[in-house]
Amino acid sequence: MNTILIGSQWGDEGKGKIIDVLTDKADIVVRYQGGSNAGHTVIAEGKKRVLRLVPSGILHPAKTCVIGNGVVMNPLDLIGEIEELRASGVEPKGRLFISTRTQMVMLYHRALDKAEEAARPVGKKIGTTGRGIGPAYAAKVGRSGLRCGDMLQDDFLDRVREQVAETNERLRELRAKDEDLAIPGCTVKGGQLDAEEIVATYAAAKERLAPYVIDTVAYLHEAKAAGKSILLEGAQGTMLDIDFGTYPFVTSSNPTAGGACIGSGLSPRDIGCVVGVVKAYTTRVGEGPFPTELYNAVDKQDPDGKTMAERGHEFGAVTKRPRRTGWYDAVVARYSQQVNGVDYWALTKLDVLDTLPKIKICVAYELDGTRIETMPSTARELARVKPVYEEMDGWLCETSDVTRIEDLPPKARAYVDRLVELSGAKLGILSIGPARESTLRLAL
Numbered sequence: 001m002n003t004i005l006i007g008s009q010w011g012d013e014g015k016g017k018i019i020d021v022l023t024d025k026a027d028i029v030v031r032y033q034g035g036s037n038a039g040h041t042v043i044a045e046g047k048k049r050v051l052r053l054v055p056s057g058i059l060h061p062a063k064t065c066v067i068g069n070g071v072v073m074n075p076l077d078l079i080g081e082i083e084e085l086r087a088s089g090v091e092p093k094g095r096l097f098i099s100t101r102t103q104m105v106m107l108y109h110r111a112l113d114k115a116e117e118a119a120r121p122v123g124k125k126i127g128t129t130g131r132g133i134g135p136a137y138a139a140k141v142g143r144s145g146l147r148c149g150d151m152l153q154d155d156f157l158d159r160v161r162e163q164v165a166e167t168n169e170r171l172r173e174l175r176a177k178d179e180d181l182a183i184p185g186c187t188v189k190g191g192q193l194d195a196e197e198i199v200a201t202y203a204a205a206k207e208r209l210a211p212y213v214i215d216t217v218a219y220l221h222e223a224k225a226a227g228k229s230i231l232l233e234g235a236q237g238t239m240l241d242i243d244f245g246t247y248p249f250v251t252s253s254n255p256t257a258g259g260a261c262i263g264s265g266l267s268p269r270d271i272g273c274v275v276g277v278v279k280a281y282t283t284r285v286g287e288g289p290f291p292t293e294l295y296n297a298v299d300k301q302d303p304d305g306k307t308m309a310e311r312g313h314e315f316g317a318v319t320k321r322p323r324r325t326g327w328y329d330a331v332v333a334r335y336s337q338q339v340n341g342v343d344y345w346a347l348t349k350l351d352v353l354d355t356l357p358k359i360k361i362c363v364a365y366e367l368d369g370t371r372i373e374t375m376p377s378t379a380r381e382l383a384r385v386k387p388v389y390e391e392m393d394g395w396l397c398e399t400s401d402v403t404r405i406e407d408l409p410p411k412a413r414a415y416v417d418r419l420v421e422l423s424g425a426k427l428g429i430l431s432i433g434p435a436r437e438s439t440l441r442l443a444l
């Protein structure tokens with residue numbers, strides 16, 4: 001059976017660990033959107049690894065991994081990741097394939113990303129990670145992007161040279177300053193990029209990556225016909241989806257389940273199950289509305305939110321930015337269930353709440369005096385809603401060692417049951433600690 005795994009909130013739900021667990025039952029793991037702005041943390045055999053582009057299935061020797069066409073792939077990051085994997089004894093060659101249709105994030109996309117964000121006035125900044133993901137997706141839709149298959153063509157380096165020249169023109173228009181463009185491996189002078197240096201960088205990258213580039217659509221359909229099972233892993237989360245998230249405070253791709261088909265070439269009919277990863281509380285990185293927010297680095301300092309941040313180690317895996325934290329939002333979860341067709345929840349990080357005496361759940365919103373149970377379609381409305389809370393008792397004891405759901409403290413069980421009841425799908429996995437062992441597999 002082929003399974004899609006998505007994040008149900010604003011990302012960082014702990015997808016890396018759940019993917020790692022579900023990989024047991026898959027032959028092939030596919031990443032279908034996003035780029036190296038997203039990071040998955042996996043702890044296996046006591047070692048912590050952060051993977052940005054390569055699916056974490058690579059850590060299982062018998063699995064094959066695919067970087068699908070919906071991803072925007074930074075060749076330099078990928079080379080770095082391949083090297084890191086090799087250094088830790090994992091050989092990706094022969095088990096990692098990149099689609100000929102995958103768009104590439106180039107150094108000049110990073111420069112544009114940074115220059116455009118620097119040019120936005122305070123209050124209008126998007127909170128981009130500055131990794132070039134937005135400009136790479138813009139180039140894709142604008143039909144000027146370079147795809148991995150282009151890397152194998154004779155005119156590839158000429159096209160890179162041309163694109164650097166076009167970017168330099170745009171940087172002049174933006175009046176980009178050298179300090180705004182600081183990017184490792186990229187010389188900048190007078191707000192301009194050095195074209196020949198960039199061309200040389202990609203000439204080397206092309207040699208390194210060419211052996212990994214194949215037609216992954218054909219590959220996946222052959223694998224499917226041979227009875228292999230495929231796990232499609234989403235990065236980020238539903239509320240960051242370019243269409244269904246809190247636009248414009250969103251990412252440039254579709255992390256939702258529909259994006260898995262678009263980003264891999266499998267059809268909706270090929271999908272047997274959708275798993276939604278949802279954290280027992282909520283976090284968000286960067287700007288944008290967050291109705292149940294309790295704690296952030298700027299103006300909210302609620303002690304319960306601080307406990308979530310500290311016990312949950314809520315810092316971005318790649319960006320290291322502190323995350324905003326708040327109570328579980330069942331409106332978000334229900335919306336995510338609908339948009340993604342979630343069959344099963346993988347509920348994570350319940351243990352982070354072990355020390356809280358009282359725990360709230362947002363069951364609905366109040367928008368301009370009216371109670372609503374569905375997600376407003378604009379970020380402006382979402383910024384105005386007030387959460388309607390239900391309060392439950394905390395369990396005040398450790399849950400990480402529990403090995404059967406029946407052994408959860410009754411108050412923890414009641415909290416889990418209530419979240420599931422409010423959120424529209426069955427519970428498939430309960431995660432109560434970062435390690436693979438701290439996972440209760442109920443249905444998956």
Ligand code: GDP
Binds near residue numbers: 015043317
């Ligand atoms: P992802 O992008 O959705 O994979 O999420 P991240 O990797 O950024 O964040 C997940 C973090 O939470 C990682 O450090 C995991 O090791 C950790 N984690 C995952 N599940 C659990 C859990 O059930 N409990 C605790 N305490 N930590 C967890």
